[in-house]
Amino acid sequence: GWIPGTKQNDKTTVQYGAHYDHVGYGTKKTSLGEIGLIHNGADDNASGTSAILELCRHFHKHPPRNNVLVVLWDAEELGLLGSKHFVGDPVFPLENISLAVNVDMIGQLTDGTLEVHGSRTGMGLRSVIANANLDHRIPMEYKGKVVRNSDHYAFLEHKIPALMFHTGLHDRYHRPADDPDTLDYKGATRIVQFLLDFATALDNHNSPFEFRDGSLQDDRAAIRLHETGITDLLDTNGITASYVPGKPSHLRVTNVKNSASRPRNWPTSGAKISTICNIPIDDINGLAGAFQSLLDSPSLTFIPKRSAMRKTIKLQPIENIQIAGAHLISDLGDPRVFYVQQVRKDSSSARMGISQGDTLIPRHTRNTDVLDWLARPKPRNAVFVERNGSILLFK
Incomplete structure (x- = not known):
């Protein structure tokens, strides 16, 4: 369906899209339950399809400023065949699509969270999603790793930012028991209401979202390393690593960078970094707790590409930028959003209730710069907090 914008x-x-197919009677490849019985797919994906129809109803009553393209995909369960065909042989110029939004299985919110996949594939998406959720307070889990598990991925392969909203797998997934009477209708209604506000926010966004190179290589560990300050430390020392x-x-x-001017014992391309500040790379929690060492006297141990001999070098510390007693690290996909790495005791940030x-x-309505606000937090409601997926407001 094509809805022309008023601009x-x-x-x-x-x-906006959702897949409307399911697995029929099921096969050994598609069913996790008894084969031969009808798999109705109430959650997967009648729930997502219904949400898209509600968005269509919304746009009919409230014509969008920007163009809207609505597609219901077939053969998703066979390997994203519908969406892959669309991007491979488009009836619409792909370069005009600024964002693809996929809704897949939103019928099992209950007391859980709404998973958001792909929030770092487009620069600036993170804050738009969070602001649209202010009135709904749906607990959200922003997934780090983008996987090829639904139709949004077909767009990502063509460097088009894409999102998927999903309430997670359950014991009725791809089984005959995925029936309408098992859905959380109140939760699904909350999600649809959020999606309506999110669609409005997207329509009011002034510019297209830029695809973030490297987002398809993200995973939870890589994002956590960024939040610990390790990425800033390596950048400070001219090192890029994956x-x-x-x-x-x-x-x-x-x-x-500037490898010719580095010391002879400096790592080169292909080297494997095993520890930072004597903490193994796979000990993410340990690295997060060693943030002060990154500010004081960081070190790095690596194995050169063509050697088995470990080498340890001293690094230049990261810049100690503290605002109101808090050290912040910007989000990989949204420079307006900041992760709190450290809060000094008895600081003004601590007294406000901000925690590591x-x-x-x-808030988008105020166009606030978080760094400026933290130095002088007025008005208090110009910035809000996400903690463990939940939204908190300053009094």
Whole structure:
């Protein structure tokens, strides 16, 4: 379905979609339950399809400023065939699509969370999602790793930012028991109401979302390393590295700036970084607790590409930028959003109730800069906090 925007000569388009197929009677490849019985797929994905129809109803009553493209996908369960065909042989110029929004299984919220996949694939998406959730307070889990598990991934492969909203798998998934009487209708209604506000926020966004290179290589560990300050430490020392999972995990050096002017014992491309401040790379919690060492006298141990001999070097500390007693690290996908790495005791940030691990997000209606606000927090409601997926407001 095509809904033209009211803005003249504007090609910016947001695509909304959900797959409407399921697995029929089930096969050994598609069913996790008894084969031969009808698998109705109430959650997977009648719930998502219904949400998209509600969005269509909304746009009919409230014509969007930007163009809207609505697609219900077939053959998702067979390997994203419908969405892959669309992006491979589009009936609409892909370069005009600024964002693809996929709704897949939203019928099991209950007391759980709404998973958000792909929030760091487009620069600036994170704060738009959080602001749209202010009135609904749905607990959200922002997934780090983007996986090929639904139709949004077909767009990501063409460097188009894409999101998926999902309430998670359950014991009725791909089984005959996925029936309408098992759905959480109140939770699904909350999610649809959030999606309506989110669609409005997207429509009022002034510019397309820029696809973030590297977002398809993100995973939870890599994002946590960024939040610990390790990425800032390596950048300070001219080192670019990617996280490599394993036993043990390590960081592989991919580039070194001004390598010719570095000391002879400096790591080069291909080197494996095994520890930072004597803490193994796969000990994420340990690295998070060693933040003060990154400010004081950090060190790095690595194995050169063509050697088995470990080398340890001293690094230049990261810049100690504290505002109101808090050290902040910007989000990978949204420079307006900040993760709180450290809070000094008895500081003004601590007295406000800000804690390590919080995420500070500006209200879009006030166009607030979080760093400026933290130095002088007025008005208090210009910034809000996400803590463990829940939204908290300052009094």
